[in-house]
Amino acid sequence: AQKKVRAAIVSQEKLAEGIFSMWLDAPEMAEASRPGQFIAVYTNDPSKLLPRPISICEADKEKGRLRIVYRIAGAGTLEFSRYQAGDTLDIMGPLGNGFPLKDKKAFLIGGGIGIPPMLELAKNLECEKTAVLGYRDAETFLADEIGKYAEVVIASEDGSVGTKGNVIDAIRAGGLKADVIYACGPTPMLKALKAYAAENGIECWISLEEKMACGIGACLGCVCHSKDVDEHSNVKNKRVCKDGPVFLADEVEL
Numbered sequence: 218a219q220k221k222v223r224a225a226i227v228s229q230e231k232l233a234e235g236i237f238s239m240w241l242d243a244p245e246m247a248e249a250s251r252p253g254q255f256i257a258v259y260t261n262d263p264s265k266l267l268p269r270p271i272s273i274c275e276a277d278k279e280k281g282r283l284r285i286v287y288r289i290a291g292a293g294t295l296e297f298s299r300y301q302a303g304d305t306l307d308i309m310g311p312l313g314n315g316f317p318l319k320d321k322k323a324f325l326i327g328g329g330i331g332i333p334p335m336l337e338l339a340k341n342l343e344c345e346k347t348a349v350l351g352y353r354d355a356e357t358f359l360a361d362e363i364g365k366y367a368e369v370v371i372a373s374e375d376g377s378v379g380t381k382g383n384v385i386d387a388i389r390a391g392g393l394k395a396d397v398i399y400a401c402g403p404t405p406m407l408k409a410l411k412a413y414a415a416e417n418g419i420e421c422w423i424s425l426e427e428k429m430a431c432g433i434g435a436c437l438g439c440v441c442h443s444k445d446v447d448e449h450s451n452v453k454n455k456r457v458c459k460d461g462p463v464f465l466a467d468e469v470e471l
């Protein structure tokens with residue numbers, strides 16, 4: 218069972234407009250975490266009971282610290298951004314399944330706030346790998362850090378850096394190839410990658426983000442449709458928080 222722990226904030230830093238990076242002192246969770254997993258983060262405001270699911274950006278097992286990088290998307294995350302080093306908050310995790318680590322030439326594809334989990338994945342994958350990162354503009358948060366572990370290719374919507382367009386435009390422009398895709402980002406990006414992977418016969422793992430409540434598979438507030446059917450031909454639902462957030466792209470309807 219997952220337990221909630223009170224964790225101290227080691228540091229907090231703004232990386233780009235609306236994007237923050239926070240290191241938390243959480244030795245057991247850092248030790249147990251795998252790339253692609255997430256934690257549930259609670260605010261200290263009792264009127265906001267539901268935690269926010271935030272993917273793990275880095276786990277420093279030696280120092281016993283976890284890093285999350287998140288975008289301010291509402292009242293809860295706005296409150297997180299105001300906390301400072303020394304403040305404490307409740308977290309639960311690590312949650313979810315994480316990415317399977319394959320020994321194949323890999324694309325690590327992140328779009329926007331789907332980029333952070335690619336840092337821990339890049340650190341842990343010991344194969345030839347290219348990170349393809351999609352940004353809105355020239356604020357290419359985490360690109361340099363990911364670049365320490367993987368070749369980095371950038372796409373930006375406004376064309377101010379890298380290829381103008383999306384991550385698939387950048388893959389095509391660079392004539393890049395891989396045998397497995399790991400991706401996290403907005404649903405339209407994941408849909409496009411699912412189609413691209415099917416066309417090219419590439420194994421494709423995607424991390425889904427859903428509004429989550431309990432985070433541990435109990436409330437069914439996060440289900441998505443899978444390709445599996447039960448004995449009555451009813452579509453089986455999968456819980457993003459517990460069965461995911463990482464799925465084989467073919468397994469789920471987007």
Ligand code: FES
Binds near residue numbers: 429432457458
């Ligand atoms: Fe409750 Fe997934 S958030 S089942």
